[in-house]
Each structure stands twice: as structure tokens, then as C-alpha cells.
Amino acid sequence: MTSLDTICVQGGYTPGNGEPRQIPIVQSTTFKYDTSEDMGKLFDLEAEGYFYTRLQNPTNDMVAAKICQLEGGTAAMLTSSGQAANFFALFNICECGSHIVASSSIYGGTFNLISVTMAKMGIDVTFVSPDCTREELDAAFQDNTRAVFGETIANPALTVLDIEMFAEAAHAHGVPLIIDNTFPTPVNCRPIEWGADIVTHSTTKYMDGHGAAVGGAIVDSGNFDWMAHADKYPGLCTPDDSYHGVTYAERFGKEGAFITKATAQLMRDFGCIQSPQHAFILNLGLESLHVRMAQHCKNGQAVAEFLSNHPKVAYVNYCGLPGDKYYERAQKYLPNGSCGVVSFGLAGGREAASTFMQNLKMGAIETHVADARTCCLNPATSTHRQMTDEQLKEAGVPAELIRMSCGIEGTEDLIADIAQALDAI
Numbered sequence: 001m002t003s004l005d006t007i008c009v010q011g012g013y014t015p016g017n018g019e020p021r022q023i024p025i026v027q028s029t030t031f032k033y034d035t036s037e038d039m040g041k042l043f044d045l046e047a048e049g050y051f052y053t054r055l056q057n058p059t060n061d062m063v064a065a066k067i068c069q070l071e072g073g074t075a076a077m078l079t080s081s082g083q084a085a086n087f088f089a090l091f092n093i094c095e096c097g098s099h100i101v102a103s104s105s106i107y108g109g110t111f112n113l114i115s116v117t118m119a120k121m122g123i124d125v126t127f128v129s130p131d132c133t134r135e136e137l138d139a140a141f142q143d144n145t146r147a148v149f150g151e152t153i154a155n156p157a158l159t160v161l162d163i164e165m166f167a168e169a170a171h172a173h174g175v176p177l178i179i180d181n182t183f184p185t186p187v188n189c190r191p192i193e194w195g196a197d198i199v200t201h202s203t204t205k206y207m208d209g210h211g212a213a214v215g216g217a218i219v220d221s222g223n224f225d226w227m228a229h230a231d232k233y234p235g236l237c238t239p240d241d242s243y244h245g246v247t248y249a250e251r252f253g254k255e256g257a258f259i260t261k262a263t264a265q266l267m268r269d270f271g272c273i274q275s276p277q278h279a280f281i282l283n284l285g286l287e288s289l290h291v292r293m294a295q296h297c298k299n300g301q302a303v304a305e306f307l308s309n310h311p312k313v314a315y316v317n318y319c320g321l322p323g324d325k326y327y328e329r330a331q332k333y334l335p336n337g338s339c340g341v342v343s344f345g346l347a348g349g350r351e352a353a354s355t356f357m358q359n360l361k362m363g364a365i366e367t368h369v370a371d372a373r374t375c376c377l378n379p380a381t382s383t384h385r386q387m388t389d390e391q392l393k394e395a396g397v398p399a400e401l402i403r404m405s406c407g408i409e410g411t412e413d414l415i416a417d418i419a420q421a422l423d424a425i
């Protein structure tokens with residue numbers, strides 16, 4: 001299986017003779033064993049298998065295996081949400097006293113997670129512009145830096161990250177690069193090929209793609225050599241007293257240590273498991289991901305072009321538009337398209353934005369993106385309302401900005417709806 005199209009449809013599960021064609025939903029909290037010794041081996045991580053769904057479930061593992069193949073990683077896990085995925089990815093290698101370097105242009109929830117909640121845990125952050133120079137990026141590192149974080153295409157600012165440059169800087173300072181690849185999905189970008197070490201997803205978005213199930217995923221590239229930086233990562237490189245003294249990096253190697261620790265330790269303690277029902281729904285979405293992404297991108301491009309030629313529109317952000325600030329970078333990292341999300345500002349400001357959104361018939365006002373149905377949002381009054389005007393600008397989401405997530409409806413219908421809503425202003 002080498003084509004992403006084939007992996008979307010068939011990856012992660014190959015039924016044997018007489019077995020279900022579709023992945024089975026293993027709707028069971030627990031698993032039965034003949035002897036206590038059998039189960040003990042699982043608890044000691046000496047044998048592979050299942051004992052309690054809070055840690056692992058076969059349905060989840062099949063879907064995680066598909067996402068792992070799509071991203072070109074060595075191990076992966078599902079989480080209950082994208083928030084849980086990003087928290088686990090960071091907290092798996094950070095502890096009180098650690099420091100993170102993060103792009104300032106990231107999802108509002110992740111910005112809060114890192115800057116407020118993780119700060120309460122004693123984990124500091126330095127935010128850098130996604131457009132910083134290598135020198136500016138290098139200057140953000142400290143002795144206690146343990147991870148670099150960014151989004152391939154930021155939600156909702158739509159900045160495109162120079163993944164290769166961020167990876168080189170991270171590695172020069174002996175730490176991994178974590179990339180949230182939610183918006184492009186592996187269909188349009190595979191960050192591991194550009195040097196990212198860990199990839200995260202809110203599967204709630206394009207992967208599910210139907211607004212049906214909240215979820216997340218973490219994929220490990222298997223490339224980061226934890227033992228070479230053992231002083232920085234005691235959690236991976238010294239015995240875990242809470243797990244019978246296992247040293248993850250020794251026992252599971254570069255390929256498996258990160259996900260095994262996040263499962264055995266963080267999932268055990270925080271319990272952010274995805275339900276097997278949700279994993280099944282997610283897998284239905286994944287089966288058509290490659291087909292849907294093409295239509296999302298076609299509609300995104302058409303809408304961006306229409307808006308950029310409209311007199312009532314002040315500016316449009318879409319990296320597929322020649323002349324967009326991120327056009328060149330997108331040609332490098334996203335040659336086949338970016339995503340269906342377009343953002344723009346109306347010449348009439350906040351008020352015009354409100355009138356426009358109210359008059360859309362197909363495009364619904366929602367705190368959601370990356371859905372088969374078109375939806376839109378004014379981040380300043382919803383997802384990002386906890387930010388000051390200053391922070392909003394810095395994050396690339398000025399108060400008048402509208403984020404439009406183009407669905408997979410007919411292109412002409414979508415343009416017609418937008419046109420009539422603009423006329424209403």
C-alpha cells in the first residue's frame with residue numbers, strides 16, 4: 001500500500017478469512033484472560049494486548065494505524081479531542097520547569113492551553129512569529145526548552161509555517177518539532193517528510209469531515225533520538241517508577257517510546273480516550289478524505305478568487321492565491337492544495353461582517369471548520385474572544401476577520417450564496 005488514496009480506504013485493517021469487511025467496533029470496556037499471569041504480562045508491558053479501554057482498544061488502534069500510515073510515522077494513538085492530542089504531545093516530554101517555543105499563530109484553544117493552563121503547571125513558553133528569521137527563532141531557545149510547536153496551516157490565521165526551518169532549528173537545539181497538521185491533513189502535507197518529529201491532529205475537522213465526532217490523534221515519526229538527549233527527557237530515558245521501572249526509550253526504541261509512554265502513563269492518568277464508536281465514525285470519514293480534500297480545495301480556491309475580485313472585500317487570506325503572503329511557501333509545502341478555509345475582511349468592518357454572515361443561506365454560522373457543509377465564523381467574537389485586540393492582531397485574526405470553511409457543495413451554488421450575502425451589505 002503506497003498510495004495515500006489506497007491507505008485512506010484500506011489502511012489500518014486487513015480482515016482475515018470470514019472476518020468483518022468493515023472495522024469492528026469493539027464496544028467493551030474490558031478484556032478477558034485465562035490466567036492472572038497472562039494479564040500481568042500486559043500490565044508489565046511485556047506482551048501486547050488489551051485489558052482496559054481507557055488505555056487501548058482494538059477499534060481505536062486500527063484507526064490510529066491508518067492515520068500513522070497516512071503520515072508516514074512509526075506509532076500513533078487516538079485521543080478524545082484535538083486539545084487532548086496537543087496536550088499529551090507536549091506534556092509527554094515537558095514537566096514543571098520546562099520551556100516550549102511555539103508559533104504565535106496557532107489555534108485559540110492551543111494558545112490558551114500553552115500560555116495559561118500549562119503555565120500553571122510550571123511550563124513556560126516563548127511565542128515566535130511564524131514568519132520569524134532563523135536568528136529570531138534561535139534566540140527563543142533556552143537551556144530548559146523541550147519542544148517546538150507550530151501548525152502547518154494555522155487555524156484561523158491561515159499562516160503557513162516554514163516547517164523545514166523550524167525543524168532544523170529544533171534539532172540544532174536538541175529538541176523535537178511537534179506539528180499540528182489538522183488543516184492540510186496528510187493528503188496535502190506530510191510534515192514528517194519536512195523534518196517534523198511528532199504530528200498531531202484534531203480529527204474533529206477534515207478527517208471526520210462530517211461534523212459528527214470530536215477526536216484527536218498523535219503520530220510519532222520515530223526519528224527523534226531521545227537517548228541522545230537523555231538529560232532533557234528523563235521521562236523517556238530513565239526508569240518510570242509508576243510503571244514497574246520501565247525505561248521507555250530503551251525498551252521501545254525511537255520508533256515506539258513516545259506513543260507507548262503517552263499511552264501507558266498519560267492515558268492511564270488523564271483518561272482522554274476516544275470512544276470506539278467515535279473511532280468508527282472517524283474511519284468512515286478517513287475512507288473518503290482524499291476525495292473530499294480535493295473538492296474542499298477546489299471550492300476554497302474558487303471562493304478566494306471570487307472574494308478577491310469583489311469591491312466590498314478589503315482583503316483575502318488564502319495561500320492558493322498568487323500574491324498571498326504565503327503563496328510561495330504553500331507552493332513548496334502544499335503543492336496540491338491547502339484546505340477549504342478562506343479568511344477575509346470586509347471593507348465595512350465588524351458591522352458588515354455581521355450583516356454578511358446573517359444573510360448567508362448555505363453557509364451556517366458555527367464554531368466549526370473543515371466540515372462537508374460550508375460554515376463561517378467571526379473569531380474575535382467567538383473562538384478568540386478571550387484575547388485582547390493586540391493579541392488578536394499578533395495571532396493574525398483582526399476583529400473584522402471572517403473565517404469561511406468551504407464545504408464540498410457545488411462550487412456555483414457556494415459562490416451564488418456568497419454573492420447575494422455581499423449584496424445585502
Ligand SMILES: *Cc1c(COP(=O)(O)O)cnc(C)c1O
Binds near residue numbers: 084
Ligand atoms: C480544532 C482544532 C484543535 C482542537 O481540536 P478539538 O478536536 O476541537 O479539541 C487543535 N488544533 C487545530 C488546528 C484545530 O483546528
